[in-house]
Amino acid sequence: MNVRNVQRTGSMFYIYLPTGWCRKYRILAASKVAMETNNDGSLTIIPEVKERVQKRISIAIDEKNEDVLIMLIMACFINPVHSFRIELKGDVDITRILDRKNFVAGFEFVDLDRNVVTYQAAITVNDPDLLLRSMAKRLRGMIEIALTGTAPEAIAKYEEEIDRSKLLINKAVLAGLTHHDQARLRPIELHYVSLISVYLERIADVIIRMKPSEQPYLKMVLEVVELIRAALDDAGGISYASAIDIAKKALKLKEKKMESIAAYNIALIRNNLINVSEILLDWSMTLQMDEGEGKASARTNAPASHRSSY
Numbered sequence: 001m002n003v004r005n006v007q008r009t010g011s012m013f014y015i016y017l018p019t020g021w022c023r024k025y026r027i028l029a030a031s032k033v034a035m036e037t038n039n040d041g042s043l044t045i046i047p048e049v050k051e052r053v054q055k056r057i058s059i060a061i062d063e064k065n066e067d068v069l070i071m072l073i074m075a076c077f078i079n080p081v082h083s084f085r086i087e088l089k090g091d092v093d094i095t096r097i098l099d100r101k102n103f104v105a106g107f108e109f110v111d112l113d114r115n116v117v118t119y120q121a122a123i124t125v126n127d128p129d130l131l132l133r134s135m136a137k138r139l140r141g142m143i144e145i146a147l148t149g150t151a152p153e154a155i156a157k158y159e160e161e162i163d164r165s166k167l168l169i170n171k172a173v174l175a176g177l178t179h180h181d182q183a184r185l186r187p188i189e190l191h192y193v194s195l196i197s198v199y200l201e202r203i204a205d206v207i208i209r210m211k212p213s214e215q216p217y218l219k220m221v222l223e224v225v226e227l228i229r230a231a232l233d234d235a236g237g238i239s240y241a242s243a244i245d246i247a248k249k250a251l252k253l254k255e256k257k258m259e260s261i262a263a264y265n266i267a268l269i270r271n272n273l274i275n276v277s278e279i280l281l282d283w284s285m286t287l288q289m290d291e292g293e294g295k296a297s298a299r300t301n302a303p304a305s306h307r308s309s310y
Contacts, residue, residue, distance in 0.1 A: 017045070038180070054082035062089040066097055073110060073117055078167070080175035086117040128172035128193045129185060129232075135165040135200050136229040142204060143222045149212045159208045166201045169193060192283045199272040199279075200228075206268045214262055217253075217269075224249045224273050231280055240284035247277035 004015045017027065025047035027033065034046040057076050063069055069092065076084040092115065110119045142158035145151055173190045176183035183190065203225075210218065227249060231242040250273040257263060 021047075055080065057081050057084035057086075059085075060087040060089055064090040064092055066092075069097060074167075077110065077119060078171045078174055080171070080178050081119075083120045084118070088115040088117065127184065128169045128176065128190065128197075131165050131169045131172065132193050132197055132200075133229070133232045135162055135169070135197060136225065136232050138162050138165065139200055139204055139207075140222065140225050140229055142207060143218055143225060146207055146210065147215055147218055147222070149215070155208055159204050162201055162204045166197050169197045188286055189283070192279055192286075195279050196276055199276045203269055203272050206265050206272075210265055211262065214265070217266055220249075220253055221269055221273070224253070228273075228276055228280070237287045238280050238284045240281060240288060243277060243280040243284045246280060247274070250274045250277050 002018060007014050007016070017033075021027070027047060034048065036044045036046070038044060057079070061069075061072065063072075069088070073086065076086065110117060138158055138161050142155055142162070145154050145158065173194045176185060176190045177187060180187065185193070203221075207218070207221075224246060227242065227246045231238055231246060234242065250270065253266075253270045253273065255267060255270060
């Protein structure tokens with residue numbers, strides 16, 4: 001390993017590039033180099049400025065099963081591609097796919113024209129954690145509407161938006177893991193975001209089929225969801241204190257014997273909330289570990305006259 005001293009002029013820090021490396025790649029005073037920040041904190045310097053190749057998928061398939069086609073389209077969509085084109089060779093009624101309401105969450109991004117399915121990226125999702133915050137807020141709104149016992153259309157709309165958020169989170173997480181150098185979150189944080197989104201979506205799927213008689217239970221669920229929303233919104237990151245509070249609230253939710261659909265719904269919501277609290281606690285410990293490493297690094301790099309005070 002070639003170790004070099006960091007130079008400083010004012011507020012600017014710099015190091016000198018190796019002379020042999022500059023000669024090898026013909027780096028001159030007016031040359032430009034590309035620089036990437038890796039998830040481990042290291043920097044990679046590339047002698048040529050290269051534009052990232054936009055990935056595309058183009059396939060033709062002779063398949064008539066609507067479920068398989070939907071799975072295929074969604075597989076193409078969640079991958080970090082700039083565009084895709086699927087030619088359907090079989091005799092497929094495209095309107096039947098459009099009528100599949102469970103698929104509408106992602107269909108606003110996909111065009112279907114006769115026997116061709118196309119997608120062109122219009123937006124780039126770089127902040128799955130922000131999408132997760134939005135998802136938690138929508139779940140809270142969904143429960144609040146459900147507690148009124150009115151506007152079933154609004155509840156269905158909330159569920160649709162939650163499904164859409166989950167889909168975009170999947171896409172953002174996959175893009176972050178594929179192009180880790182461009183991701184703002186680390187792989188472990190992407191993992192936490194992805195897991196929490198799964199459980200929040202499952203809770204929404206249960207709430208939409210709950211009956212008005214189950215409202216008292218929903219009030220207690222709302223308290224836990226509000227704590228989750230607040231924890232995700234905390235600018236300082238997920239704290240283990242808030243994660244513990246969420247876990248306690250979730251564990252206090254009463255269980256019933258599995259003698260009815262209502263009891264089964266209650267058990268599903270309780271288990272998913274407990275799962276979310278466990279992930280938040282894991283996340284908080286990861287941040288706590290990072291904080292400890294930061295303090296240790298500060299002690300190591302501190303001037304000798306200050307080290308004895310730690």
